[in-house]
Amino acid sequence: MTDPQKESTPAWLLWTERALAAAALFVVAWVLATSWGGIMHSHPAYLLLLIGTVLVAVVVGVATLLWRRRSHRGWRRILRIIGAVVGLGWIALIAWLCPFSAMEPxxxxxxxxxxxxxxxxxxxxxxxxxxxxxxxxxxxxxxxxxxxxxxxxxxxxxxxxxxxxxxxxxxxxxxxxxxxxxxxxxxxxxxxxxxxxxxxxxxxxxxxxxxxxxxxxxxxxxxxxxxxxxxxxxxxxxxxxxxxxxxxxxxxxxxxxxxxxxxxxxxxxxxxxxxxxxxxxxxxxxxxxxxxxxxxxxxxxxxxxxxxxxxxxxxx
The missing domain is CATH 3.40.50.1820 (Alpha/Beta hydrolase fold, catalytic domain)
Incomplete structure (x- = not known):
């Protein structure tokens, strides 16, 4: 008999997490492409955040493939939904923090x-x-x-x-x-x-x-x-x-x-x-x-x- 507290991860949640992971990688790539000089010559804290964002995005992307057929208790699903909301805010923050890079002279x-x-x-x-x-x-x-x-x-x-x-x-x-x-x-x-x-x-x-x-x-x-x-x-x-x-x-x-x-x-x-x-x-x-x-x-x-x-x- 199926445990009522366990359900397969819904497809919408998996695809939301994958989309957020892809968006995070895209934003980091965009930031590096447009503000490389400003990032490398500013305080290293932002660069470390970008590196951490890439690592988390890769882990989340791989995890969604492994979780595809797994069942999870309801509280774990709630945590993943909260994580998705936090992830969206984090991506917005990373984009907003992109520095105005120095120009000539x-x-x-x-x-x-x-x-x-x-x-x-x-x-x-x-x-x-x-x-x-x-x-x-x-x-x-x-x-x-x-x-x-x-x-x-x-x-x-x-x-x-x-x-x-x-x-x-x-x-x-x-x-x-x-x-x-x-x-x-x-x-x-x-x-x-x-x-x-x-x-x-x-x-x-x-x-x-x-x-x-x-x-x-x-x-x-x-x-x-x-x-x-x-x-x-x-x-x-x-x-x-x-x-x-x-x-x-x-x-x-x-x-x-x-x-x-x-x-x-x-x-x-x-x-x-x-x-x-x-x-x-x-x-x-x-x-x-x-x-x-x-x-x-x-x-x-x-x-x-x-x-x-x-x-x-x-x-x-």
């Missing part, structure tokens, strides 16, 4: 020369001036899901002028997962006085780091960004650079942040600039349309940042 700016030595590790990119180093260095948090190399062309000139610059590679490209990385950045130049900044979500995370750091940074830099809460008592220098045509960190949001920052904070607007023009990673969904060239925007952003860094401390 950022890629060329990653090359070392007589003026700047570029060092890359799994968690940091360091631009070290070859001579005439300044007392002030900058740690920088990228925007969400942005290849950290995308900021090289904006930030490299700061190193050419004598400031050590460290770009932090965030796990999965999410700044909140990089909290605490400021200390690792400071180890790249232990004798320097450090400022911290970031773009978009990276700027918000930089502000959190500035508030909680054991040694308060001498300065806080926002690129198309603002703090998550009240930082009006922050004792260091604050510079906010934004774009008038930014569709994400809009002028209204930047204006609203004035009350959360010290009265001495300096606000600069790049007329015609957009959110994505603070890096070199292509267009970004939801952003506005620029009315100035990327080169013009980048030159203005770099010049204002350099003036600010130079003002924080005298050269050695």
């Amino acid at each position: 950022a890629l060329t700016a990653m090359e070392s020369d007589d003026a700047v030595t570029v060092t890359e590790t799994p968690t940091l990119i360091t631009f070290a001036p070859s001579s005439g180093a300044s007392d002030v260095a900058l740690a920088f948090e990228p925007g969400a899901r942005v290849d950290p190399r995308a900021y090289a062309a904006v930030l490299r000139p700061l190193a050419e002028a004598g400031h050590t610059v460290v770009i932090i590679k965030q796990p999965l490209g999410i700044g909140f997962l990089a909290l605490g990385s400021f200390d690792a950045a400071k180890e790249q130049d232990p004798t320097a006085t450090w400022a911290i900044g970031g773009h978009s979500l990276g700027g918000t995370v930089a502000a959190m780091e500035a508030e909680n750091a054991a040694d308060t940074p001498v300065g806080l830099l926002f690129y198309a960004s603002y703090p998550a809460g009240d930082m009006s008592a922050f004792p260091g220098s604050v510079l906010s650079i934004s774009g008038s045509n930014d569709g994400l960190a809009t002028p209204a949001k930047i204006e609203a942040s004035v009350a959360d920052l010290p009265g001495t904070a300096k606000f600069i607007v790049i007329q015609g600039g957009t959110h994505a023009q603070f890096g070199a990673y292509g267009a970004q969904p939801g952003d506005g349309a620029p009315t100035i060239t990327a080169d013009d925007a980048r030159e203005q952003i770099t010049a204002h940042t350099l003036d600010w860094l130079d003002s924080l401390a005298p050269s050695r």
